[in-house]
Amino acid sequence: MKKIGSLVVAILLVVTLVSCNKNKFYATAELENIDNGKNDITFDVKIEDPDSQADGNLYVKLTNANDSSDYKEKTTTKEELEDNAEMSFYSLKLNTRYKLSITTTWNDKTQTLLSTEISTRDEVEKSINTVQEFLEIKNDLYATYNLLADLDFSDITDEQFKTGDIGTFRGVFNGNDHTIKNYKVVTTSNSVGLFGQLSSEAAVSDLVIDGLKISNTEDTKVTGSQYVGILYGQSSSSSVKISKITIKNSDINMIVNSSSSYVRFGLLGGTLSGSASDIVVEDNNNLNVTFNRLNKVYIGGLIGATTSTASINKVKNGGNVNVKVVQNGHKDGEKDITALGLEGDAVSLNVAGLIGYPEETKIDNVITKTKIDLSEMTFYEVKSKTDKDNVKGDVYIDINVAGLLGSVSDKISNIVYAGDISVANARFIRDIKEGEETPKYNYEMLMYVGGFVSHTELHNENFKNVVRVGGTIFVEVQSKSKVVKTGTLFGSASNISYSNSNLFGYQGIIVDSFQGNNTAPVGMREVTDFASFFGENSWIVTKYK
Numbered sequence: 001m002k003k004i005g006s007l008v009v010a011i012l013l014v015v016t017l018v019s020c021n022k023n024k025f026y027a028t029a030e031l032e033n034i035d036n037g038k039n040d041i042t043f044d045v046k047i048e049d050p051d052s053q054a055d056g057n058l059y060v061k062l063t064n065a066n067d068s069s070d071y072k073e074k075t076t077t078k079e080e081l082e083d084n085a086e087m088s089f090y091s092l093k094l095n096t097r098y099k100l101s102i103t104t105t106w107n108d109k110t111q112t113l114l115s116t117e118i119s120t121r122d123e124v125e126k127s128i129n130t131v132q133e134f135l136e137i138k139n140d141l142y143a144t145y146n147l148l149a150d151l152d153f154s155d156i157t158d159e160q161f162k163t164g165d166i167g168t169f170r171g172v173f174n175g176n177d178h179t180i181k182n183y184k185v186v187t188t189s190n191s192v193g194l195f196g197q198l199s200s201e202a203a204v205s206d207l208v209i210d211g212l213k214i215s216n217t218e219d220t221k222v223t224g225s226q227y228v229g230i231l232y233g234q235s236s237s238s239s240v241k242i243s244k245i246t247i248k249n250s251d252i253n254m255i256v257n258s259s260s261s262y263v264r265f266g267l268l269g270g271t272l273s274g275s276a277s278d279i280v281v282e283d284n285n286n287l288n289v290t291f292n293r294l295n296k297v298y299i300g301g302l303i304g305a306t307t308s309t310a311s312i313n314k315v316k317n318g319g320n321v322n323v324k325v326v327q328n329g330h331k332d333g334e335k336d337i338t339a340l341g342l343e344g345d346a347v348s349l350n351v352a353g354l355i356g357y358p359e360e361t362k363i364d365n366v367i368t369k370t371k372i373d374l375s376e377m378t379f380y381e382v383k384s385k386t387d388k389d390n391v392k393g394d395v396y397i398d399i400n401v402a403g404l405l406g407s408v409s410d411k412i413s414n415i416v417y418a419g420d421i422s423v424a425n426a427r428f429i430r431d432i433k434e435g436e437e438t439p440k441y442n443y444e445m446l447m448y449v450g451g452f453v454s455h456t457e458l459h460n461e462n463f464k465n466v467v468r469v470g471g472t473i474f475v476e477v478q479s480k481s482k483v484v485k486t487g488t489l490f491g492s493a494s495n496i497s498y499s500n501s502n503l504f505g506y507q508g509i510i511v512d513s514f515q516g517n518n519t520a521p522v523g524m525r526e527v528t529d530f531a532s533f534f535g536e537n538s539w540i541v542t543k544y545k
Contacts, residue, residue: 027054029102029114032085037170038121038142039092040200044085045102047078047113054078054104054113062089065097065117090200090239095122131156134180135164137173144172147207150179161186168197169232175207175244185214190225191233193269198232203241207231212250221255221292225262227270227304228252230285234264238309240274248282254289257340261296264304264356265289267319272303272310272361283318283369290324292340296348298356298406299323301370301419306355311362315354316543318369318419323351325377329431341380341431344439348398349377350406352454353419360410365539368404370419377426384432384439394482397428399447400454402491403468408453411462414540415452418469423449427478444482449475450491452504459495463504465534467527470508486514488524498523 027049035042041062047054057075064070072089092098102114124143128134131151137143153161165187173195183194191197192214195204212230216222227234230250231242247267256263264270267281281302289299298305302317327341350356353370354363379397400406403417428443448454451468468489475486485492488510505525527533534540 023107025053025106025111026051027104027106027111027113029058031100031114031116031118034118036119036121037200038094038123040088040090041092041098041118041120042086042088042200043118045076045081045087046085047081049078053106053111056104056106058113059103060087061101061103062092062118063099063101064093065099088200092120094120096120135160137166137169138164140171141167141169142171145174147173147175147178147180150181152181153184154182156184158184158186165189166195167191168199169195170199170202172202173204173207175205177206177208179208179210180212181210183209183212185212188220189233190227191270192226192228193230193232195232197227197234197236198240198242198269198274200237201239202235202237203243204231204245205241205243207244208246208248209250210248212247214251215253216255218255221257222263223258225260226254226256226258226264227262228254228265229269229303230267232269234270235272235274238273238307240272242268242272242274242276242279244278246280246282247285249284251286252288253286255292256289256294257292259293259295259345263294263297264299266300266303266356267317267321268302270304271306272312273307274309275311275313276303276315277311277313279315279317281317281319285319286322287319288322290326291349292327294325294347294349295345297350299351300356300406301353301368301372303355305357306359306361308360310358312355312364312366313362314365314539316367317354318371320371320373321351321353322373322375323349324375325349325379327378327380327382329380329382329429341382342397342443343383344381344395344441346396346398347379348400350400350454352400352402352404352406353417354404356406358405358408358410362410363405363412364414366404366415367540367544368415368417368419370403372401372403372419372421374399374401374423375425379428379443381428381430381432381443394444395441396482397443397445399423399426399445400491401447401449402454403451403471405453408456408458408462411464412466413464414534414538415466416469416540416544417451417467418471420471421449421451421473423447424474424476425478426476426481445477446483447475447477447481448483448485448491449473450487450489450493452489453491453493455485455492456490457495458493460497460502460504463502465540466504467530467533468506468510470510472510473512473514475513486512488512488515498525500525
């Protein structure tokens with residue numbers, strides 16, 4: 001009987017344990033890649049949920065440890081975190097301790113996956129008087145820096161530049177109208193510039209950059225995504241502020257062999273999500289890029305691409321943008337694995353004097369004198385897609401070139417374009433070797449070239465006080481193209497109509513290769529007096545020479 005009793009007790013104990021385990025919550029959360037800013041906190045959330053108990057909403061709450069009424073809360077799910085684990089909280093208080101909790105509802109009760117504490121940083125201010133002090137910025141990317149002297153980096157070695165490379169900067173840099181001269185960017189990062197990346201809350205102001213050099217070689221050419229600019233490579237936050245910057249005597253010389261769709265170049269920066277104002281890019285700056293392979297590329301005389309949160313105001317930019325596509329076919333008629341070229345994929349090359357691709361960006365008060373040259377574009381198809389890739393019909397080589405913007409989807413106002421554009425020697429060569437399947441598609445070249453914009457679906461009212469002054473647009477295409485559209489102001493703009501009442505037009509002698517012998521565009525408004533057109537006290541009138 002004792003044995004039977006013990007067995008009954010054991011069974012009851014197992015049943016009790018199983019019942020208890022069924023009511024126990026096992027899901028947990030862990031924070032990774034924590035980035036504590038002065039007014040923001042970013043981290044990745046990793047969920048461990050072996051019994052699928054956290055399949056509902058997850059509530060992430062950040063509460064001021066000293067003031068429970070000061071909190072921020074976000075709702076997410078496991079699935080959303082699997083797609084993008086990063087979470088950010090902004091507009092926090094300086095040097096403050098916060099309680100962070102992640103909860104969910106399970107069995108009609110609130111369950112906690114994580115409860116921890118996390119703090120924002122304190123304000124740290126530092127002075128820079130020497131080259132060595134500047135090279136130490138990398139040791140504190142959150143501080144406020146005050147440049148108190150002109151700095152000449154002529155005596156710095158490549159190894160010192162590489163060691164002092166500034167990665168993701170989240171602090172404040174006050175140049176105080178001083179000059180950084182003869183700086184050389186030596187890095188293997190995909191964000192390339194004096195500051196590699198400007199992230200949340202970063203601000204750079206009152207700085208002159210003279211003689212900065214960025215370059216690579218055949219051995220170090222770009223093979224992945226790339227963001228390149230003189231001041232910075234990438235700007236990833238809408239809170240970034242760039243103001244009162246002058247760039248002169250600086251050069252970017254890059255070779256790109258990349259099929260990435262994230263290649264962005266600009267003389268100021270590769271991308272912009274924040275604000276840029278009071279910027280001067282002088283005429284003696286050069287942006288030279290040679291492509292062996294390419295996919296989707298945006299290049300601008302100021303910025304490669306901008307997002308919908310970006311704004312541009314009071315910018316005067318010049319310089320030279322020179323782009324080449326140099327691909328090589330198979331050598332001596334034989335199949336060659338070193339051949340560089342197209343492999344059945346579409347190509348989009350977008351080059352503009354101001355911004356290669358502006359996504360609904362606010363643009364006001366701009367004078368652009370950028371000279372654009374695409375004098376060599378040889379596209380080789382060296383490998384074809386097969387039937388299993390399901391590529392049929394037309395595959396496009398899409399080339400968009402414009403004096404101001406690659407395309408535009410929002411209003412622009414108070415802009416002058418006074419540069420030149422040359423697009424020549426564009427050709428396509430199919431170089432598929434014996435033994436390869438004949439493609440069931442055709443490559444077609446599409447080209448749009450315009451003084452203001454390469455193509456747009458906007459109407460007249462979206463362009464207010466926009467003028468092209470003089471200059472030449474020359475276009476020559478060697479290969480047969482499906483579409484070539486050129487225009488003095490717009491390459492393609494089906495919703496634009498021309499009359500003397502337009503708030504956009506031209507001034508001076510226009511010499512475009514597609515105009516014939518005309519030096520005055522037919523039907524377009526001629527702007528004879530800037531003061532009456534823009535306003536006597538306008539920024540354009542005071543700055544244009």
